[in-house]
Amino acid sequence: MALLGSPVPATAVAEQCANPTGTYTAAVPWGQRLIDPVRIWPLSRGTGQLIAVIGTGVDGRNGQFASGQLVGGQGTEAEDCDGRGTIAAGIVGAQPDPSTTFTGIAPGAKILPIRYTQANGGGDPGQLASAIETALNRGAGIILIAVPAASDGPALTGAVSRAKEKGALIVSPAAGSQQGQTSYPTATPGVLAVGSTNQAGEAVQTESGSYVGVSAPGAELVSTSAGAGGTVAHRWPVSDPSLAAAHVAGVAALVRAYHPELSPEQVVARLTLTAHRGPSGGHDPRRGWGAIDAYAAVSAAIPADTPGPGGPASVAPDTFVVPAAAPARANADKVSGVLAIVGVAVAIAAGVVVAAVRRGKRRGWRPSRFRAS
Structure with missing residues (x-):
């Protein structure tokens, strides 16, 4: 089903606002399986990051947002009659909860x-x-631009330039459906x-262009x-191309x-x-450089100054080293880091024991003789 109907005035009664489908308890949603955030959490849970969700506001009263996770204050909006902002924010950072199989990525x-709009299809x-x-x-x-505008303007272009100057990464969907x-x-x-994209990897939006960087799930979501x-x-099933940007x-x-040392441009290069x-191996005007690979984006060994694809010195993706299980950094997950170190130590100790046993068998378990220097 489509995510939204007609625009809803701010004074609308509760029955006219977005309402839940229920509590989702079925199989892990396909978009979540594709990203597979649980596999990445020993390395990173997004701690220390502040993500602005710009669109229709976010309803902070949903129980899957942690206390204090939504940052309030002047210019923010913790109400969302429309519903799109709350859906986008959940994909970004909803907390794991035993009552549901759905969880956010970070x-x-x-x-x-x-909140800057409630207009269906885009804002000013x-x-x-x-x-x-x-x-x-x-x-x-x-x-995160949860609801993009359908037209450009000097103020918007200037805001993007200032974001670049301040080291902020703007993620925005190619949401055009005409x-x-x-x-x-x-x-x-x-x-x-x-x-x-949908589960089959097919692009679901009509908008296309050389500016599209990557693709992510945007149909039949939870x-x-x-x-x-x-x-x-x-809310499910939700189909809205704008939600692909929430995953990214x-x-x-x-x-x-x-x-944390990477600039926004370097983060984009790593993601792309x-x-x-896709089958062609090159850029697709609707899916960009391909489907997002979250684990590789976080864990792959890529020099920080490696240019993105399509540049003068493009690098083939198969040249990157993606570890099967990379140890977490201390500031990301200290417990996992300690366990990784202990595992290495146990492996080394086991190797020493095996070597000693083999030498003992060769000597018939006789004590070795040492020659004084």
Whole structure:
């Protein structure tokens, strides 16, 4: 089903606002399986990252958001009659909960909810620019455009430039559903533009262009719902190309938490270099450089100055080293780091014991003789 119907006035009664489908308890949603965040959490949970979710607000009363996870204050909005912002925020950072199989990608990250529109299909570019400025002033390092604008403007282009100057990464969806439609700031240089796919890997949005960087799930999804009233509640199935950007923003938070030294441009290079290429091996105007590979993006051994694909010195993805299980950094997960070290020590000790046993057998278990120097 489609995510939303007509725009809803701010004064609408509760029955006209978004309501949950229920509490999701079926199999792990396909988009979540594709990202597989549980595999990455020993390395990074996105801790220390502030992600602005710019769109229709976020309903902080959904029980799958942790206490204090949603950052309030001037310019933020913890209400969401429309529902799209809450769904996007859940994909980014909903907490694991025993009542459901759904979880967000980066539960260690904090979320800054900013509402600039409730208009179905996009908002005003000037208001969106102001929302980006608010996110920058509040210190957001990742800015997710949950609802892009259908047109551009000088203020919006300027806001994107200031985000680059401040080291913030803007992730925006290629959400156009009509031929020739372009989303903004998705098409603006310096923004990570995200295409949307279904379970078969097929692009589900019409919008296309050389600016599309990667693709991620955007159809038949599950996420947190507005109107939960303090319970753990969800909306499904949700199909909206804009939600592909929420998946990528969550992965970007994992990457930035694990590689805090990387600039936004270097994070984008890492995400695009490690993406699963399509059959052609090159760029696809609707799916970009391929489907996001979250584990490889976080753990692959890639020099920080490696250029992204399509540049003058492109690097083949199969040249990167992606460990089967990389040890976590101390500041990301101290317990996992200690366990990794203990595991290495046990392996070394086992090797020493095996070698000693073999030498003993060769000597018939007679004590060895040492020659004095």
